[in-house]
Amino acid sequence: MILNDLIEIKNAELAGRKKITLRCCMAAGCLSCGAKGVKQQLDKAVADAGLQDQVEVRGVGCMKLCCEGPLVQADPQNSLYIKVTPENAPSIVAAIQGGQTSVAQTDPDAAFFKRQLFIVLANSGVVDPERIESYIAADGYQALHEVLNEMAPKNVVESMVQSGLRGRGGAGFPTGLKWGTVAKSPGAKKYVICNADEGDPGAFMDRSVLESDPHSVLEGMAIAAYAVGADQGFIYVRAEYPLAISRLQLAIKQAKQMGLLGAGIFESPFSFNVDLRIGAGAFVCGEETALMASVEGKRGTPRPRPPFPAESGLWGSPTLINNVETFANVPPIMRRGPEWFAGIGTEKSKGTKVFALAGKIKNTGLIEVPMGTPLSVIVQDMGGGAPDGGQIKAVQTGGPSGGCIPAEHLDTPVDYESLGKLGSIMGSGGMIVMDDQTNMVEIARFFMEFCMDESCGKCIPCRTGTVQMHHLLDKIIQRQATPADMARLEELCDMVKSTSLCGLGQTAPNPTLSTLRFFRHEYEQLLRPDLSGPPPNGASETRSASAAS
Amino acid sequence: MIATTAEKKQGRLRAALDHASGDKRFKILEAHMKKFQYRQDALIEILHKAQELFGFLEDDLLLFVSYKLKLPPSRVYGVATFYHFFSLKPQGQHTCVVCLGTACYVKGADKILAAIEGHSKIKPGETTPDNRVSLLTARCIGACGIAPAVVYDGAVTPRQTATAAVGQIQKWEAA
Numbered sequence: 022m023i024l025n026d027l028i029e030i031k032n033a034e035l036a037g038r039k040k041i042t043l044r045c046c047m048a049a050g051c052l053s054c055g056a057k058g059v060k061q062q063l064d065k066a067v068a069d070a071g072l073q074d075q076v077e078v079r080g081v082g083c084m085k086l087c088c089e090g091p092l093v094q095a096d097p098q099n100s101l102y103i104k105v106t107p108e109n110a111p112s113i114v115a116a117i118q119g120g121q122t123s124v125a126q127t128d129p130d131a132a133f134f135k136r137q138l139f140i141v142l143a144n145s146g147v148v149d150p151e152r153i154e155s156y157i158a159a160d161g162y163q164a165l166h167e168v169l170n171e172m173a174p175k176n177v178v179e180s181m182v183q184s185g186l187r188g189r190g191g192a193g194f195p196t197g198l199k200w201g202t203v204a205k206s207p208g209a210k211k212y213v214i215c216n217a218d219e220g221d222p223g224a225f226m227d228r229s230v231l232e233s234d235p236h237s238v239l240e241g242m243a244i245a246a247y248a249v250g251a252d253q254g255f256i257y258v259r260a261e262y263p264l265a266i267s268r269l270q271l272a273i274k275q276a277k278q279m280g281l282l283g284a285g286i287f288e289s290p291f292s293f294n295v296d297l298r299i300g301a302g303a304f305v306c307g308e309e310t311a312l313m314a315s316v317e318g319k320r321g322t323p324r325p326r327p328p329f330p331a332e333s334g335l336w337g338s339p340t341l342i343n344n345v346e347t348f349a350n351v352p353p354i355m356r357r358g359p360e361w362f363a364g365i366g367t368e369k370s371k372g373t374k375v376f377a378l379a380g381k382i383k384n385t386g387l388i389e390v391p392m393g394t395p396l397s398v399i400v401q402d403m404g405g406g407a408p409d410g411g412q413i414k415a416v417q418t419g420g421p422s423g424g425c426i427p428a429e430h431l432d433t434p435v436d437y438e439s440l441g442k443l444g445s446i447m448g449s450g451g452m453i454v455m456d457d458q459t460n461m462v463e464i465a466r467f468f469m470e471f472c473m474d475e476s477c478g479k480c481i482p483c484r485t486g487t488v489q490m491h492h493l494l495d496k497i498i499q500r501q502a503t504p505a506d507m508a509r510l511e512e513l514c515d516m517v518k519s520t521s522l523c524g525l526g527q528t529a530p531n532p533t534l535s536t537l538r539f540f541r542h543e544y545e546q547l548l549r550p551d552l553s554g555p556p557p558n559g560a561s562e563t564r565s566a567s568a569a570s
Numbered sequence: 571m572i573a574t575t576a577e578k579k580q581g582r583l584r585a586a587l588d589h590a591s592g593d594k595r596f597k598i599l600e601a602h603m604k605k606f607q608y609r610q611d612a613l614i615e616i617l618h619k620a621q622e623l624f625g626f627l628e629d630d631l632l633l634f635v636s637y638k639l640k641l642p643p644s645r646v647y648g649v650a651t652f653y654h655f656f657s658l659k660p661q662g663q664h665t666c667v668v669c670l671g672t673a674c675y676v677k678g679a680d681k682i683l684a685a686i687e688g689h690s691k692i693k694p695g696e697t698t699p700d701n702r703v704s705l706l707t708a709r710c711i712g713a714c715g716i717a718p719a720v721v722y723d724g725a726v727t728p729r730q731t732a733t734a735a736v737g738q739i740q741k742w743e744a745a
Contacts, residue, residue: 049712049713049726050713050715050716050728052726053713053716053719053725053726053727053728054716054728087714087715087716088715088716090715090716219712220709220710221710222670222671222672222673222675222709222710223671223672223673223710223714224710224712224714225710225712225713225714225715228712260618260655261708261710261711261712262712298614298615299614299615299618300653300655301614301617301618301653301654301655301656302653302654302655302709303652303653303654304709315614316611317611318609318610318611318612318613318614318615318649319613319645319649320648320649320652321652321653377714377715379672379673379714379715379717380672380673380676380677380714380717381676381677385673385714385715385716385717386715387715417672420672451672451714453672453673453676453714455676459676464676467672467675468672471709474709475709477652
């Protein structure tokens with residue numbers, strides 16, 4: 022494979038394009054609403070109408086507006102059909118020929134779409150994730166070719182530093198700096214790991230990226246491997262994402278067949294192989310040292326750092342670990358230049374961020390916005406506010422490691438520092454909207470139950486602290502707690518936060534602390550100095566029994 | 571369970587290997603191990619395959635894996651019990667997984683779970699006495715855009731309600 026071959030594939034693919042394209046969302050959300058049947062019927066309807074030469078029915082990745090799935094977009098008509106059923110297929114085919122249709126549509130230029138800026142999701146909903154040619158037609162693998170042929174590894178690292186990209190897994194560590202450290206670490210064998218263990222409940226960005234555009238992640242990993250001097254990569258993906266796994270397997274196979282992975286990529290001396298590692302349902306494996314233990318086939322327990330993975334990681338070798346979204350940012354940065362990327366976003370947070378918008382909000386789905394976009398724009402303009410006339414009370418970011426941002430702070434711009442100031446974190450990108458029906462103390466208990474369950478048990482503050490904090494929150498909800506219990510809860514939060522071994526324990530108190538900060542009155546309302554009274558209505562019964570399972 | 575065996579059983583491994591020699595699924599599993607060159611770091615991959623073949627990880631199966639990969643049984647058992655995905659108990663004919671991710675939770679997944687618990691008289695992780703339905707919970711299946719989601723026998727079903735979930739279980743019971 023040389024550049025000419027790549028361009029030939031691209032041209033052949035573009036020349037084969039038909040006049041009209043019907044793009045059917047085939048990501049997990051729409052598939053579970055029956056998208057497979059929709060695509061089959063569209064294929065059939067096109068054949069019945071004898072339009073095979075003019076109309077292409079293409080299965081694509083996530084088209085973002087998950088709540089209205091299954092989605093079908095017709096180009097160049099620019100019509101977006103929503104909640105499509107297989108029976109609608111003939112009607113849609115009639116409509117693209119100029120006829121009328123009663124199939125529900127939504128405005129593809131609505132604020133939900135218009136406010137987005139696509140870098141990571143540029144191919145999502147456009148290319149066919151099961152065909153590498155489709156990705157190559159969207160300039161795929163050109164960045165890898167350019168990097169291998171025209172840049173020295175240290176220049177690649179330099180470009181990443183210039184771009185200002187920060188880790189999208191949540192902590193926001195500068196990516197260029199991490200690459201530089203791994204590149205400088207001595208060692209004949211180095212590894213690149215893609216962290217696709219998206220364990221945060223309420224987050225599905227990585228799943229969507231892997232299902233919609235797996236090749237961009239592979240290309241990003243290959244560029245990273247070249248920059249740091251690695252020849253072996255692993256993608257650690259959750260077993261809960263079967264579709265993402267099968268599309269990745271297919272993508273790796275196709276890339277190998279084309280010589281874009283494996284030995285001597287683009288006829289250069291550079292070799293890179295990627296293997297999949299399937300997780301087995303442990304939230305703590307999102308922590309990098311626990312993840313490496315799991316890749317080595319062991320129990321996923323973290324270990325103290327230093328040494329950092331960049332110096333001593335997988336099997337003691339220098340290892341680069343980045344998140345799915347971080348890798349997906351790499352090919353566009355290399356293709357369009359670091360200056361272009363650095364021009365987007367805020368001073369300290371560059372580029373865009375993908376969020377999974379869900380919860381009590383009208384438009385749920387996937388959004389990608391420039392850093393610095395105010396939360397209110399996301400929630401009100403794009404999300405359409407709370408459904409059924411409810412009032413938005415808070416927005417939760419960062420999952421069990423993050424916090425709840427109250428409605429009065431919705432003008433906060435989305436970047437690492439601003440969210441941190443409010444006691445939350447950027448996190449991997451889950452954004453759950455809560456309305457006035459939501460009890461914040463129950464939310465705090467929900468997350469604590471999660472952390473209690475998922476604590477690996479290695480260090481004592483996390484193992485016992487989460488159990489005790491969960492017990493205290495339970496006591497508050499049952500109206501059995503005294504002010505002394507509240508004080509103890511706060512004390513414990515502080516202790517667990519500052520003494521736990523890994524990120525899970527260090528951030529486990531965050532949801533509790535942030536709700537204590539902004540919704541303290543809800544806790545205080547539940548306090549009862551007289552312990553004899555029966556628990557009144559409204560407080561739900563304890564769920565700790567189910568948590569033990 | 572291996573770890574709960576109080577006294578040492580003589581010939582435990584031999585019995586397990588005898589068991590394995592008469593079952594075709596063990597051969598498929600061994601072929602899979604061969605694909606990974608019996609590498610010890612492929613333990614989790616092999617356990618995935620074992621669970622896929624057998625439905626759950628029984629004692630003999632874990633012993634077989636530990637013998638073939640030359641790993642101590644404690645290590646295999648330790649890994650199998652650490653990860654939520656592996657089950658050491660047999661599952662019922664049908665499985666119902668209620669997603670308890672945050673998006674599903676704020677949209678009432680807890681009520682769905684309570685309704686199923688009330689109807690089937692089982693808790694998450696348990697199977698009905700007639701071995702028909704297993705109730706499980708998930709920490710997030712990434713289907714937040716269509717919350718609350720429930721997975722019936724592997725099929726993700728969007729926007730569930732307590733009534734719909736109990737209805738599905740009744741359908742299984744009637745079948």
